[in-house]
Amino acid sequence: MSTPSLTALTPAPGQSRGLRSITLARGDMDPQSGLLGYVVRNDARTWIRRGEGLVAYGETARFTVTGPDRFTQAQEWWRRELAGAAVQDDLGVPGSGLIAFGSFAFSKTSLHESRLIVPEVVLGCSEGRAWLTYITDDAEAELSAEAAEAALAAYLVEPDSDRSPRPDDRLGPGVLSEDQYKLAVARGVKHVQAGELSKLVLARDVVAHLETPVATAQVLRELAVRYEDCWTYAVDGLIGSTPEMLIKVENNTAQARVLAGTLDRANAPADDPDYPNRVLAGSEKQLHEHQIAIDSLTETLQPFTSSMTSHSEPFVLQLPNVWHLASDVTAQLAVDDGGQVPTSLALVQALHPTAAVCGTPTTVAGALIRELEHLQRGPYAGPVGWIDAGGNGEWGIALRGAVIETPTRVRLYAGCGIVEGSLPDAELAETWSKFRPMIQALGLSAPS
Template sequence: MTTLRSVTVPVGERSATIGLLEYLVLDEQLCWIRRQEGLVGFGEAARFTSSGPERFALAQQWWRAALAGADVENPLTQPGTGLVAFGSFAFSKRSPFESRLVIPEIVVGLRDGEAWVTYTTSDPEAEVTAETAVDTLARYLDDLPLYRQSDPADRILPGMLSESEWKNAVARSVAHIAAGDLSKIVLARDIAVELGSPLVASQVLRELAVRYRDCWTYSVDGLIGSTPEMLIRVESGTAEARVLAGTLDRATAPDDEPDYAKRVLAGSAKQQHEHQIAIDSLTRALEPFTSSMTSHSEPFVLELPNVWHLASDVRAELAADETGAVPTPLTLIEALHPTAAVCGFPTSVAGELISELEHMDRGPYAGPVGWMDGAGNGEWGIALRGAVVETPTEVRLYAGCGIVAGSNPAAELEETWSKFRPMLEALGLDRPRAVPRRPSEFASAPAAS
């Protein structure tokens, strides 16, 4: 591949009040932000795409080749400095969606108040200096951010399944569980949004980053959202994950019961069972790569603006192989994906049943999304609470629920609406009183996991 040259320049301290939000100005940009810190990318220096079962391994080969041939000047040691790639991977190994890694031309980073700019180019004639980095960033920031007002023509349409068809799929899932075919399946559905005027993705990202500051707001090639679930974070040989399973809509909470979420979630055998399946799935997959691992003895209640979740954090020290190298983020996400939290258990059985019941290709929904650097650090979340921008005026939203024994189809449908809420609010839309029955003409085709 073409040789990359890169320089990282420290730019001093930045206010945590606004942080990286001021850099969310373009629709075609990359981002990974939590609590106003993280990474924002502009432009493109190099790109990799692949689909199929080998997508993670092929991405690993490409990334290693890019690093091996790169000329990198990086005086900093912060994770996210130096050469960085953003990525998004298909949920299913059979999906036609092209998984991708993108190395931006410019990355702006902010961590613990310290900020930097990284400039990367494949042009052998370009100057790679601190001045070039700052000047190139300034060119991307020439235009002021755009804003979009809600349009009377904006509307929400059904996806591949109507609400009644999806509830029937939930009932069929429960029947499979009762028959002993599997213990959990995560069943997703989609809705389509048609806009009367073009989407301003940067505005949506700013809305998400402010409203859901404890989540990870992401953007990679039209995949946008704000996920509460960390698949894996790797930093200096330590891996961390946040597992969510068990959901309660905050709109249903009584005003006079402060411990309502704890009582309903932590006190529910169904929710605890679903959560334990997700934890066991992740720790089993992660264990071969670790020398030690710890997690909460009991899940905690994670409070988000739209829902509560049962959550557990897992921390592991990564074990070095015979060459002294620790597993890379891509090695780990290949081993972990798909977890029971987004697929079910056993995952092979759940994956086949998902294809049969959902009647859609999830594309990048519920797949790994995040970033990694040349030092082996990275953060990869699960692409939840998000949407795919299909055209400037067509956006597809996805939401899923963990189905176990005792799941109620009507309650699970309501849970999907609570999970659609972050994106709908960011788009300036409310849940319709009734959604038309006819599927959207731009719905996706099915694919199995």
């Protein structure tokens, strides 16, 4: 009998030794705090909205990639992992069983590594149902309720401490000064006026310098409580609370939330309840920007669907810092020639980058972004979220967030849609309103 070769026994680069998982129903979730009661470690990966979603600890497998084929290669890696996996999942709900958290670079030219990470322990909660998943690539590991609970308990033994603001905490400039950003906006408007494109999204950054290490778990809890209608995310130091759902896939149905058109609440009149509707829904500039974004999404999504519905008119989404014009889109996914429906990650690949974070046409906007921003976006404005073994998943756009570069340095990002009627001073002010969630969660104050 011949001896198997070493290559036949060794996983391919980036491949696990064979994933095994067990998912168990759990009935002890606190109805008040929900999953937030488990956001107690700074290395947690999270996807939370209104106390439900996913919190994960540890790492069983990881795939990283750069370049224009990052989505395709990530999907292929995930398919290979699933093909060799053994899964015990009696719940069978979206997000249970095998799952990977993901974060992808905004630009196909970025050197930032896009990634999929399979955690070791996942706590999930959806529509009042809670579960615990334990994932390992150890063929000898015990898969049982006791083993899953023990793995979770090991991560919760020593919660990370909160931090208090310190006198030397400060917010400093990023790559572009305020004046330089306004100049970039003015130049962007000229390109729109020249007919080269209809919309351009320009971002800028500011940097938080902290005296003591950032308490990531505390920041995430602050964001999740203040911005409960947003999706609070954390993947490898990319953190934030996004109001924009790029795509959600659940049992062959896709949903998206498109935002474009913003109004700061800071100086809004308290005695005028119709103010946001009048200023946003009554603004030709804001409606035009929103229509570009919704058309971009629906036209790209249409080939993957058998039917699609969306609001005939955008609604005003109220957040603690701003109002947005918003539209929700729901689509029934079509079966392809192979009898399959597209996975959430396949739809991410098709949809990114949207007009809401890049512009339109995207090729022209992308080139101008590189020319005018002087900024490496990295994962900012890229897809962030999760995918499960059934192809279900939720992928937001990494907005209202930051990247933790070192324990005491955090880079915040914000951007604005530039159209023909955009004014540099107004766009600069809008970036400050979008920085506000992270500034507040870090215990800082914006410059006066």
